[in-house]
Amino acid sequence: MSRITSFHMSFQRLLRVGMVPALAGVCLLSLDAALLSGQATRSERQAPNPAHVTVLQAEQGLTFARDVAPIVQAKCETCHRDGSVAPMSLQTYEQVAAFAPLIRDRVSRGVMPPWPVDKTVGVQAFRDNESLSDGQIKTIVDWIDAGAPLGDPADLPERLVWNDDSNRWPYEDDIGRPPDLVLTAPMYTVEANGRDQWPQHYTSLEEVGGGSLTKERWIQAIGSRPADTDSRYVFHHANVSITDMPGNSPDPMGDETGSIKLIDTAVGTVGMIFPKNTGRVLRPGSQLRWNMHFHPYTRDMDAALQLGVWFYPEGEEPDHYSMGDVSLAAGQGTFTRGTFPASERVRHAQVSNEADILLPPNSVSSMRGYHVLDRPAMVSGLRGHMHLRGKYQIVEVVYPDGSWEVINKLNWDHAWHKLFLYEDGAEPLLPKGTTLILTSVFDNTVNNKHNPDPDQWVSLGDRSIDEMSHIRLEMTYFSDEDFAKMVDERAVKGQLVSEQQ
Numbered sequence: 001m002s003r004i005t006s007f008h009m010s011f012q013r014l015l016r017v018g019m020v021p022a023l024a025g026v027c028l029l030s031l032d033a034a035l036l037s038g039q040a041t042r043s044e045r046q047a048p049n050p051a052h053v054t055v056l057q058a059e060q061g062l063t064f065a066r067d068v069a070p071i072v073q074a075k076c077e078t079c080h081r082d083g084s085v086a087p088m089s090l091q092t093y094e095q096v097a098a099f100a101p102l103i104r105d106r107v108s109r110g111v112m113p114p115w116p117v118d119k120t121v122g123v124q125a126f127r128d129n130e131s132l133s134d135g136q137i138k139t140i141v142d143w144i145d146a147g148a149p150l151g152d153p154a155d156l157p158e159r160l161v162w163n164d165d166s167n168r169w170p171y172e173d174d175i176g177r178p179p180d181l182v183l184t185a186p187m188y189t190v191e192a193n194g195r196d197q198w199p200q201h202y203t204s205l206e207e208v209g210g211g212s213l214t215k216e217r218w219i220q221a222i223g224s225r226p227a228d229t230d231s232r233y234v235f236h237h238a239n240v241s242i243t244d245m246p247g248n249s250p251d252p253m254g255d256e257t258g259s260i261k262l263i264d265t266a267v268g269t270v271g272m273i274f275p276k277n278t279g280r281v282l283r284p285g286s287q288l289r290w291n292m293h294f295h296p297y298t299r300d301m302d303a304a305l306q307l308g309v310w311f312y313p314e315g316e317e318p319d320h321y322s323m324g325d326v327s328l329a330a331g332q333g334t335f336t337r338g339t340f341p342a343s344e345r346v347r348h349a350q351v352s353n354e355a356d357i358l359l360p361p362n363s364v365s366s367m368r369g370y371h372v373l374d375r376p377a378m379v380s381g382l383r384g385h386m387h388l389r390g391k392y393q394i395v396e397v398v399y400p401d402g403s404w405e406v407i408n409k410l411n412w413d414h415a416w417h418k419l420f421l422y423e424d425g426a427e428p429l430l431p432k433g434t435t436l437i438l439t440s441v442f443d444n445t446v447n448n449k450h451n452p453d454p455d456q457w458v459s460l461g462d463r464s465i466d467e468m469s470h471i472r473l474e475m476t477y478f479s480d481e482d483f484a485k486m487v488d489e490r491a492v493k494g495q496l497v498s499e500q501q
Ligand code: HEC
Pocket: 071, 072, 075, 076, 077, 078, 079, 080, 085, 086, 087, 099, 102, 103, 106, 107, 112, 113, 114, 130, 132
């Protein structure tokens, strides 16, 4: 096989799974081709072409007003503005220039903006990618090295107006309207007793505000947020399930039984939106379980979680039923556990349990979990989960033909429990028989600055000083025919791209 043919073939496979080729030197993709193939992130589309930036720099020099302010507005202001989470505002030239050396340091080391996805490997096309492109990093660093000039104030972009209405929901702008249903969990009094609290509420859909649902509807997106300011102080995470739903199994492929995940959410996750043409079903009369986790504050506080649910318009139902969050765990042994469909668990008995996590004092350790898919599937997003000793989580796939790829590597940061959703068209498509591998790496030494005590043995537990080791994958399964169609659509896109080279 010629090198070109073999490159072309592996290129096709990368496209099929929605990968960004990591082979920058060999890669035939220009930025434009990456855009065409749907590989580039939304932010890269909006960002100035790095090639143009270089030309400007040579001709006129970088200025804050023209080159840097738009990047800071797009990538820093959400957190660095009055009243938000970061320690200082970066909304004016004076504010940014005053922090120039610190900004240079944090930006060039990739510490800011926080983006715990390893950018050197795996899929990079995420919805709402908050990271800076290499071109943007270079612009900021070169501008600071050139003395951080303001430039012509006439070039300044209009100042952003922040609507700090905390009642705004995450997907309002994407979908164009507020949620169709707002569900509010029962209030729980979080006692100021110094201990984490894990209340469970069992409610009907009607009791929590879902009474207006009169027939089966397909969910397009779910937003989640603490119900008010007090709740925001104490909220850590919530796993919300449908424990009982009238009617047949909502999964047309037939075997989703028992409790069905509505959403798993945590600090740092704002909700989840399903990929095009996929969704989940909700019916009136459903029963819900709200599995909550709160941290106490210095006084007793009433707290609750709200979910905003958007439905697909009636008559525009998606073709594919999504499983939503499916959890893959990595422990020391190979017990059977996880939230894969029941039939797969029985057949493969390969979902590793995390119950047997045991980290020796002053050690670095690693654990793995495996799962073989008995049906073709799409992974539309992922959210890691470890605690303070967590360092990395890596998801790999071995295809039925024996080829192997890394889907993503997350640099674990306990402060950001973020759900990473892939862009439309970039979601990895995995054939039947693919092996999913999760690797968790823990650092229980002094080198881990988050480690509260490296002299302790650490085992599984709910508290942050205990450990966990699982990852949630957003999974949609397909019939063989539907899957073949999707792969063909991706391949056609790949053809167009390579013909343009
Ligand atoms: C998701 C929220 C978020 C975004 C987006 C973000 N930051 Fe930050 N930033 C923080 C928080 C929180 C801190 C303080 C804690 C820390 O240092 O991690 C911080 C700290 C910093 C610091 C260190 C300040 C100090 O005194 O030590 C710098 C510099 C910085 N950010 C620059 C930036 C720049 C430049 C951008 C955009 C390119 C950016 N940040 C985007 C949340 C954010």
